[in-house]
Amino acid sequence: MASSATEPVKVPVKVTVTGAAGQIGYALLFRIASGQLLGADTPVKLSLLEIPAAVKAAEGTAMELDDCAFPLLSGIEITDDPNVAFDGANVALLVGAMPRKAGMERGDLLGANGGIFGPQGKAINDHAADDIKVLVVGNPANTNALIAQQNAPDVPAERFTAMTRLDHNRALSQLAAKLQVPVTEIKHMTIWGNHSATQYPDLFHAEVGGKVAAEQVDGDWLRETFIPTVAKRGAAIIEARGASSAASAANAAIDHVHDWVNGTEWTSAAVVSDGSYGVPEGLISSFPVRAAGGRFEIIQGLEIDPFSRERIDASVRELAEERQAVKDLGLI
Numbered sequence: 618m619a620s621s622a623t624e625p626v627k628v629p630v631k632v633t634v635t636g637a638a639g640q641i642g643y644a645l646l647f648r649i650a651s652g653q654l655l656g657a658d659t660p661v662k663l664s665l666l667e668i669p670a671a672v673k674a675a676e677g678t679a680m681e682l683d684d685c686a687f688p689l690l691s692g693i694e695i696t697d698d699p700n701v702a703f704d705g706a707n708v709a710l711l712v713g714a715m716p717r718k719a720g721m722e723r724g725d726l727l728g729a730n731g732g733i734f735g736p737q738g739k740a741i742n743d744h745a746a747d748d749i750k751v752l753v754v755g756n757p758a759n760t761n762a763l764i765a766q767q768n769a770p771d772v773p774a775e776r777f778t779a780m781t782r783l784d785h786n787r788a789l790s791q792l793a794a795k796l797q798v799p800v801t802e803i804k805h806m807t808i809w810g811n812h813s814a815t816q817y818p819d820l821f822h823a824e825v826g827g828k829v830a831a832e833q834v835d836g837d838w839l840r841e842t843f844i845p846t847v848a849k850r851g852a853a854i855i856e857a858r859g860a861s862s863a864a865s866a867a868n869a870a871i872d873h874v875h876d877w878v879n880g881t882e883w884t885s886a887a888v889v890s891d892g893s894y895g896v897p898e899g900l901i902s903s904f905p906v907r908a909a910g911g912r913f914e915i916i917q918g919l920e921i922d923p924f925s926r927e928r929i930d931a932s933v934r935e936l937a938e939e940r941q942a943v944k945d946l947g948l949i
């Protein structure tokens with residue numbers, strides 16, 4: 618239906634998705650095009666970046682997107698050139714990277730994947746729109762985000778984020794099942810640190826029914842079951858499916874960007890540290906964040922007990938080691 622003269626016509630938001638022909642891409646693109654990323658009144662233009670060998674597969678996905686006749690989808694472009702893919706991009710979802718196989722840690726992917734994120738960071742720096750927001754999903758996500766950010770000196774550092782929302786959602790789900798409450802009863806869940814087995818899902822600030830979650834579960838369950846189940850869930854999915862999480866990862870990417878754009882009181886996201894909570898400045902580490910006006914802000918003033926301090930420090934140490942490793946590789 619044509620808009621009337623009095624209705625403002627919204628300019629489509631350009632959303633660039635890398636790794637568009639991969640399994641997360643397939644679970645993600647249809648949800649973006651249907652309005653779940655940016656809202657039901659925001660038209661989107663999709664830009665799909667793939668390696669040359671996978672461009673044809675991305676074209677096939679684009680044909681399926683066409684076949685959905687999504688009212689909000691104003692166009693699709695497909696390219697193997699990052700300079701084209703990020704040209705004028707408002708939102709960039711950096712998914713394209715190799716997934717790990719059983720027996721690997723995500724950090725083992727740095728050698729294979731790290732090299733992808735420097736050129737993409739540079740292309741974002743040179744071509745993206747002024748309001749660009751970047752979410753890195755490809756593993757190891759925090760350090761890949763750091764590589765992209767360091768290669769984009771003209772873009773405000775705060776626009777580069779990495780995904781720990783899947784860990785956050787896993788933590789909500791595990792706690793809700795344990796306490797037999799709906800996930801909506803849980804407030805102030807937080808993932809700290811790296812999207813890796815060292816991550817720290819924190820129940821000392823989470824609340825259920827207005828009371829501290831850690832006080833509603835026994836300490837053994839918290840230490841021996843909850844933390845490792847959340848932290849090693851990615852490996853458990855690989856073991857069960859024979860492939861790494863895809864639909865749940867796409868869902869978390871939608872949640873992350875949706876909340877970044879539309880605002881939230883409290884979630885978890887890996888953002889550039891300003892030194893808060895003793896996390897060295899510049900590392901891209903997961904924190905409790907709120908979002909307002911299109912900006913994430915680290916929630917301040919939380920008291921950190923000694924158990925949590927030790928866990929946060931261990932994960933942050935790993936991030937510092939990964940930063941050193943990519944420096945040694947000449948990636949930043």
Ligand SMILES: NC(=O)C1=CN([C@@H]2O[C@H](COP(=O)(O)OP(=O)(O)OC[C@H]3O[C@@H](n4cnc5c(N)ncnc54)[C@H](O)[C@@H]3O)[C@@H](O)[C@H]2O)C=CC1
Nearest residue numbers: 636638639640641667671713714715716754755756780866
């Ligand atoms: N942060 C998180 O919570 C999660 C991260 N992941 C990570 O997301 C990444 C993607 O996972 P899947 O979609 O399952 O992998 P996949 O192998 O199914 O798809 C990856 C796609 O990326 C493409 N690609 C590779 N290099 C590229 C480049 N330079 N530019 C553009 N595209 C490129 C490949 O051609 C492939 O189509 C993996 O690194 C995986 O470990 C997965 C789940 C959760």
Ligand SMILES: O=C([O-])CC(=O)C(=O)O
Nearest residue numbers: 717756783851852861862
């Ligand atoms: O575990 C993996 O390799 C994929 C991933 O990041 C996750 O599922 O959290």
